[in-house]
Amino acid sequence: MKLTQLSLFLENRPGALRLPCQVLGQAGIDILSMSLADTQQFGILRIVVKDSDRARKVLEEAGSVVKATDVLAVEVPDRAGGLADMLGAFEGSGLSIEYIYPLAAGHRGKTAVLLLRVEDPERAAQLLQARKVRVLSREQAFEAVGA
Amino acid sequence: MPTPDPSRRFHPASAPDYVPADQLRGLQLERLQRIVRRAYERVPLFRTRCQERQVSPADLRSLEDLARFPFTLKTDLRDTYPFGLFASPMDEIVRLHASSGTTGKPTVVAYTQGDLDVWTEVMVRSFAACGLHRGDVVQNAYGYGLFTGGLGAHYGAEALGATVIPISGGNTDRQIMVLQDFAVTAICCTPSYFLHLVERAKEMGSDFSRLRAGIFGAEPWSEAMRRRIEADTGVKAYDIYGLSEIIGPGVGIECFAQSGLHVFEDHFYPEVVDPASGEVLPDGAEGELVLTTLSKDAMPMIRYRTRDVTSLIPEPCACGRTIRRIRRIGRRSDDMFIIRGVNVFPSQVETALLAVEGTLPHYQIVLSREKGLDEMEVKVEVTPEVFSDQIRALEALQHKLEQSLDHTLGIRARVTLVGPRTIQRSEGKAKRVIDQRQI
Numbered sequence: 342m343k344l345t346q347l348s349l350f351l352e353n354r355p356g357a358l359r360l361p362c363q364v365l366g367q368a369g370i371d372i373l374s375m376s377l378a379d380t381q382q383f384g385i386l387r388i389v390v391k392d393s394d395r396a397r398k399v400l401e402e403a404g405s406v407v408k409a410t411d412v413l414a415v416e417v418p419d420r421a422g423g424l425a426d427m428l429g430a431f432e433g434s435g436l437s438i439e440y441i442y443p444l445a446a447g448h449r450g451k452t453a454v455l456l457l458r459v460e461d462p463e464r465a466a467q468l469l470q471a472r473k474v475r476v477l478s479r480e481q482a483f484e485a486v487g488a
Numbered sequence: 489m490p491t492p493d494p495s496r497r498f499h500p501a502s503a504p505d506y507v508p509a510d511q512l513r514g515l516q517l518e519r520l521q522r523i524v525r526r527a528y529e530r531v532p533l534f535r536t537r538c539q540e541r542q543v544s545p546a547d548l549r550s551l552e553d554l555a556r557f558p559f560t561l562k563t564d565l566r567d568t569y570p571f572g573l574f575a576s577p578m579d580e581i582v583r584l585h586a587s588s589g590t591t592g593k594p595t596v597v598a599y600t601q602g603d604l605d606v607w608t609e610v611m612v613r614s615f616a617a618c619g620l621h622r623g624d625v626v627q628n629a630y631g632y633g634l635f636t637g638g639l640g641a642h643y644g645a646e647a648l649g650a651t652v653i654p655i656s657g658g659n660t661d662r663q664i665m666v667l668q669d670f671a672v673t674a675i676c677c678t679p680s681y682f683l684h685l686v687e688r689a690k691e692m693g694s695d696f697s698r699l700r701a702g703i704f705g706a707e708p709w710s711e712a713m714r715r716r717i718e719a720d721t722g723v724k725a726y727d728i729y730g731l732s733e734i735i736g737p738g739v740g741i742e743c744f745a746q747s748g749l750h751v752f753e754d755h756f757y758p759e760v761v762d763p764a765s766g767e768v769l770p771d772g773a774e775g776e777l778v779l780t781t782l783s784k785d786a787m788p789m790i791r792y793r794t795r796d797v798t799s800l801i802p803e804p805c806a807c808g809r810t811i812r813r814i815r816r817i818g819r820r821s822d823d824m825f826i827i828r829g830v831n832v833f834p835s836q837v838e839t840a841l842l843a844v845e846g847t848l849p850h851y852q853i854v855l856s857r858e859k860g861l862d863e864m865e866v867k868v869e870v871t872p873e874v875f876s877d878q879i880r881a882l883e884a885l886q887h888k889l890e891q892s893l894d895h896t897l898g899i900r901a902r903v904t905l906v907g908p909r910t911i912q913r914s915e916g917k918a919k920r921v922i923d924q925r926q927i
Contacts, residue, residue, distance in 0.1 A: 350882075383906075
C-alpha cells in the first residue's frame with residue numbers, strides 16, 4: 342500500500358543536485374519520480390526508486406543525509422475536477438496533506454498516479470478507499486511507470 | 489620646514505609616562521603592596537586563595553614576588569556576582585559598570601571617586617599620547633551606558649580640555665553630519681565602525697578633512713586595517729586597549745610611533761605568562777597578558793588573566809616614554825571571541841546546539857562584518873537524526889537553534905543548515921571559529 346520515498350538534504354549551491362543523481366546513475370538506479378523543494382538556504386530532493394534500500398545505501402556512502410518516508414500512490418482520473426474529487430476524501434477528517442507530486446502523468450481521459458505525503462498514511466488510505474479512490478500497491482505503482 | 493608632530497607636544501598629565509624606570513619600579517612596588525594588602529583584607533575569595541597557596545601580603549617584598557600570588561579569572565567575577573569582589577563599602581562606590589553577560593549574568597565592576605579620577609587621568613594621558621589637546625573637537629561614538637567605553641572616553645576628553653560631542657553609538661547619517669558640521673578633529677569608536685562611516689560618508693558626498701585622529705578600540709584590528717584607514721582618510725589611527733575588569737579603556741595606548749601600546753604601568757602592572765603553566769615569561773616573550781590594578785580601591789584586580797596574547801616590549805620607545813609597551817593584541821589564549829561587545833565561547837554555542845538536538849552536530853561559527861556591525865553565523869551540519877523530508881520541519885529546527893543561541897548567548901546569530909561533512913575538519917577536528925572580520 343505504501344511506497345518508500347527517499348529525501349535528501351541539499352545545500353543551496355551550484356552542483357548540489359547533480360551529485361546524488363550521479364551517484365544513483367553510477368549504481369544503475371533509475372529515478373522513477375522526483376520533486377525538489379527549495380528555500381533560500383537549502384533544498385530537499387525527494388525521489389522514488391525501485392530498490393530504495395540499495396539507493397539509500399549508496400547515497401549515504403556518498404555522504405548524503407537520507408530519510409525514508411512512506412508515501413501513498415493514488416490513482417486520479419485525468420479530467421477536470423479529478424484531483425478535487427480525490428481530495429474530497431479528506432474533507433472533515435482533519436488530516437492534512439504535506440505535499441503531492443506526480444508519479445505518472447496520465448493522458449487526457451485516462452488516469453494519473455500521484456504521490457501523497459500525509460502524516461498518517463494508514464488512515465489516509467482508508468479514507469481514500471472509502472471514497473472509492475484506488476490506492477496502488479508498490480507493484481501496481483511501479484507498473485504504472487513501466488518499472 | 490616640516491611642522492612639528494603635534495603629538496610631541498608635552499601635556500602635564502603625561503609626566504608619569506616619562507618617569508625613570510627605577511623610580512617607576514619603586515612606585516609600583518609601593519602601590520602593589522598596598523593594593524594586595526587591601527584585597528587580602530577585604531576580598532574573601534582572594535584571601536582564601538592566598539591562604540591555600542600559603543602566601544600573605546608580607547611576602548611581597550619585590551615586584552617579582554607577585555608571581556607567588558594567585559590569579560583572578562573572569563569566572564571569579566561571575567561566580568561572585570554581583571558585588572563579591574568589591575573592596576569598598578557601597579557608600580564609597582560612586583559608579584557601577586557591567587559588561588554584557590554571555591551566560592545571563594553580566595560581570596559588574598565598581599569605582600570609588602578616586603578610581604574614577606585614576607580612569608580619567610589615564611584617559612587624558614591616552615589622548616595626549618595621540619596628540620590631542622585643548623581645542624580638539626572629539627566625537628565620542630563609543631556607546632554610553634553600562635559599557636565602559638562611552639563614559640571613559642567622555643570624561644578623559646573633557647578633562648583634557650577638548651570639546652566633547654557625546655553622540656554615543658549608532659545613527660550613522662547623524663554621525664556623519666556632526667563630523668562635518670562640527671569640524672570634528674578626533675573620533676572615538678571601533679575601527680570597523682569608522683570604516684563604515686567612511687563608506688557611508690563617500691555615498692553622502694560628505695567631507696571631514698578636519699578629522700586627523702581616530703582612537704580605535706574595543707575590538708581586535710590589524711595593521712592592514714590601519715593602513716587602509718590611514719590611506720583612505722588621512723586620519724591617523726591609534727589603537728587603544730582596555731577592559732572593564734581593569735578599568736575600561738585607557739589601560740594602554742599607542743603614541744605617534746604606533747609601535748606597540750604603552751601601558752600606564754604606574755596604575756596597571758603588566759605581566760606576561762605562559763597560558764598553560766601560568767609561569768611568568770621574560771620581557772619580549774609572547775604569552776597571555778596578566779594585569780594587576782595598582783591604585784583601584786573599589787575592586788582591586790590582582791593578577792587578572794586577560795586571555796589576550798601579546799608580549800612586553802622592554803626597549804625604549806621613540807616617543808621617549810619610559811613606561812613599557814605591549815605588542816598589539818591579535819589573538820586570545822582561549823577560543824573566546826567578542827561579537828558586538830559580547831564575549832562568546834564556542835562551548836556556549838555547543839550548549840545551545842546540544843539543547844535543541846540532543847547530540848552535538850558538527851558546527852562552525854563564521855564571524856563577519858556587515859556595514860560595520862559584527863554578524864555571527866552558525867553553520868550546522870544536518871544529521872540523519874534531525875533531517876526531515878518537510879521544509880517546515882527544517883525551518884522550525886533552524887528557528888529553534890537560533891532561539892537557543894539567542895537565549896544562551898544573549899545575541900542573535902543566523903543558523904545555516906549545511907550538508908553532512910561539508911565543514912572542513914583537520915585531524916578529525918573541525919575549526920570552530922572562522923573570523924572574517926580582519927580587514
